Amino acid sequence: MDKNKVNQCVESLCQSGCEAVRATITSMEMDLRSAQTQDLDQHEYEAVLNELRSIMSVYDKPTD
Numbered sequence: 001m002d003k004n005k006v007n008q009c010v011e012s013l014c015q016s017g018c019e020a021v022r023a024t025i026t027s028m029e030m031d032l033r034s035a036q037t038q039d040l041d042q043h044e045y046e047a048v049l050n051e052l053r054s055i056m057s058v059y060d061k062p063t064d
Contacts, residue, residue: 001043009044010051012036018059025052 013024013036027034028049037045 001041001047003047005040006044006047006051009036009040009048010055013048013052014055018056021052021056025049025056028052 013021016024024034024036028037028045033045037048040048
C-alpha cells in the first residue's frame with residue numbers, strides 16, 4: 001500500500017469541504033469510485049475511506 005498516495009487522496013478530498021467528504025464517504029461505502037479514487041488498489045481505497053470516516057467523526061460528535 002502506498003501511504004503517500006492515500007494521504008494525497010485524503011488531502012485532495014478534504015479540500016472540497018465537509019459536505020463533499022460526507023458524500024464521498026457515502027459513495028465509497030457503495031463502492032462507487034470517483035476520479036480521485038479510481039487509481040487506488042483495494043487496500044488503499046479502504047484506507048482512504050477509514051481515514052475520511054475518522055476525520056469526519058470529529059465533526060459528527062454531539063456537543064454537550
